[in-house]
Amino acid sequence: MKDILDQVIYYLGALWRRRWLVFGTVWTVAAVGWAAVVSLPNQYESSARIYVDTATVLGPLLKGVAVESDLNRQVQVMRQTLLSRPNLDQLVRMTDLDVTAPGPAAYEALINRLEDRIDLTADKQNLFTISFTDKDPRLARDVVQALTTIFVENNLGENRSDIDNAQQFLRRQIAEYEKSLDAAESALAKFKQDNMEFLPGQSGLAEKLASAKGQKASLEAQLEDARKRVALLEDELAKTPRMLGDVAVAGGPPTNIEAQIVAIQAQLAELRARYTDEHPDVVVLKRRLENLLRQQEARISAATGGPNAGDTGGTVVNPVYSDLRIALVEEKGKVTTLEDQVRRAAQQVAQLERRIRLVPEVEAKMKKLTRDYEVIRQNYETLRSRLEAARISADRDEGGNRVNFRIIEAASLPALPSGPPRALFLIAVLFASLVAGGGVSWLLAVTQVTYGSVDHLKRDFPHKVIGVIGMVMDDKGRRRHRREIILLVAGSALGLLALFTLLFLESRYGLVSVRALGWGLCLIPLALGLG
Structure with a gap:
């Protein structure tokens, strides 16, 4: 524990001995970072909220009659397929962003940027939120509107297409089973006619x-x-x-x-x-x-x-x-x-x-023919009932709106920027500058070893310490020391004042609107750091 305490005291001493270097590093890094934050362009976010209504009046009435699928699973598929490549290609065409990509590489980069900046979230109540952020508010609104259209139309079209494909498949199967059923009926009837006297239940x-x-x-x-x-x-x-x-x-x-x-x-x-x-x-x-x-x-x-x-x-x-x-x-x-x-x-x-x-x-052959006939007949009846269920499902989806898409909040043109969070960035830059100053001091303390105590000297050298000579400041030295302290405190206060001023301007007006003033305030910590 004593060794750790000695190390802390040693590094604090090294920090104090290099206080002006740390001071300059902190405020120089802060000035550069704050200037970069002030230079960040505004980001505008546009969003739309869509409610997927899966509970309809016809649901309980058609239970067991129409085809029932896992609606929650269907909603998850909607969410995953919205950002598929075909949908993104359609989005680029709908918003005319393809004109900004002259080549394949630029087009791929554009697709990747869109995919990264589109945010789709859903809660447990089937409420979807589609949002997009861009420095151009009109583009943000247009992208969200296009995504809303793609989301609704594609999912409705997919649902109808699935039912149509199912009906076509069922009709083909029914036609094949109808032929098999006719053949089985003919074979069974002929067998009964040829072996009437052998059949059970007959006067044979x-x-x-x-x-x-x-x-x-x-x-x-x-x-x-x-x-x-x-x-x-x-x-x-x-x-x-x-x-x-x-x-x-x-x-x-x-x-x-x-x-x-x-x-x-x-x-x-x-x-x-x-x-x-x-x-x-x-x-x-x-x-x-x-x-x-x-x-x-x-x-x-x-x-x-x-x-x-x-x-x-x-x-x-x-x-x-x-x-x-x-x-x-x-x-x-x-x-x-x-x-x-x-x-x-x-x-x-x-x-x-x-x-x-x-x-x-x-009788054994009769049972086999009857069994084959019953299997084919049951499959035939099952297919017919499923075709009827698919037809009712199609009618329900067209007339009863099995899945309703309600746009709760349409995409609008954002008036105020939604980002970036400059206040948070300004504070983060301050902490980063403090870390940079402390890091410089620690690096110098490690590379340029100094001894601030006899114990430290004894640990590093096996020689006997004869004595210690102290330094006594005169009045001139003490006055200079006080001036240094005052300058450090005043400079730090001035830098913090510049930070608070930037935070106030950001919250009240937005730094983009007073960007020149923000850059001017950044010169204060820069002057402190370089001075």
């Missing part, structure tokens, strides 16, 4: 197969009954004699036929109690009973009324045998017919079973 193979199986079972049952009847008839035919011999005379003892009739009638009564008249056993017994009755009638007729009634014997054809043989032939014919019908029914069932095995494959 399943119903036909069930009906064919039922018909086959019924025919097989009928065939089984017919075969049973054939067996019964064959058995009965085997028991029945083909010829009848020694026919008994009338009034003789009872024959075997009458006993058979009684037995069959008893069996028939028993069967009718359990079955219907159409039962095969009932039918066979009824036929046997009828044959026996006819046979009995024939015997009685032969015994009582025939030409050989008085004879004691003879042979005749057994009518029961003939009837049984005829019935057997008929039943065998029915069996043959039923066997053919059962065979055809079995073939039909087998054919239907083979075809019904194709149903899963047909």
Whole structure:
């Protein structure tokens, strides 16, 4: 800490020893700097304020119907594209600044200057401020007016152009999907027509197969009954004699036929109690009973009324045998017919079973065709709905003004300069001059070392300090020292007075209007510095 304090004391001593050099440096730099500040031309700023209104009455009404984009993002894009190269080229043409740039290099420099001096700011409420500063107030106003026009027209045009491009793209896609949809519909309709019986929900193979199986079972049952009847008839035919011999005379003892009739009638009564008249056993017994009755009638007729009634014997054809043989032939014919019908029914069932095995494959292809059709149809409907939304958006933007640009404050011709901030520059020059004076003193203190204390001398040299000789001022020296102090204070006060006068003139009249007086005031610190 003591070393730091010694260093500070040393540099302050060096500064005081070179006070006149520091004094001259400070006021010379101040005079030159103030003269430069006085010479700065006035800068005029023109600005315009634009409000981008994104909240419209139609917004809530068309929510979910029209296309909704990120309006905040759109506003950010507006801000970034305003200073694009095409817009700057258009600005140069609109303000006739291109005539001031004779060559490509000058034109590029002009574009760069414009880009640097144009200021575009935006707050959170979508309020844009466009400002431009130039020494020519008319040029500042013209540039801001042109930028306002470019900002509004370009963004409105871009919005409409985007919607038009979207509609054209959607129409092309809809036309392509319409062709695909027609092709898918035709393929699906043809497939349904060719495979109608295989499709679910139709009276097709399943119903036909069930009906064919039922018909086959019924025919097989009928065939089984017919075969049973054939067996019964064959058995009965085997028991029945083909010829009848020694026919008994009338009034003789009872024959075997009458006993058979009684037995069959008893069996028939028993069967009718359990079955219907159409039962095969009932039918066979009824036929046997009828044959026996006819046979009995024939015997009685032969015994009582025939030409050989008085004879004691003879042979005749057994009518029961003939009837049984005829019935057997008929039943065998029915069996043959039923066997053919059962065979055809079995073939039909087998054919239907083979075809019904194709149903899963047909259904899978049907599902694929339906799925493809539904995908194309959904995409087609989606594109149509989006086209309608784009059309409504276009109508809204044209009639409902989705994004409104309201010029809150138009560009005007500035009457008073907005800069440069000469008062700030004047004060900054004063501080810079003080730094320059202190810097000169420090540089000399470093390059031209002097010793202001014994301790400093001991640090730099290893020799022993024998003694210190002090300086005693006489009256003449003290008077001269006082005069120096007075001159320093008076000179500094005079320089500060010149500064305050410049600040007053700047705030009251503007230094440009009293530039000659300002330069005259700058001569005061210059004289102090050079003196």
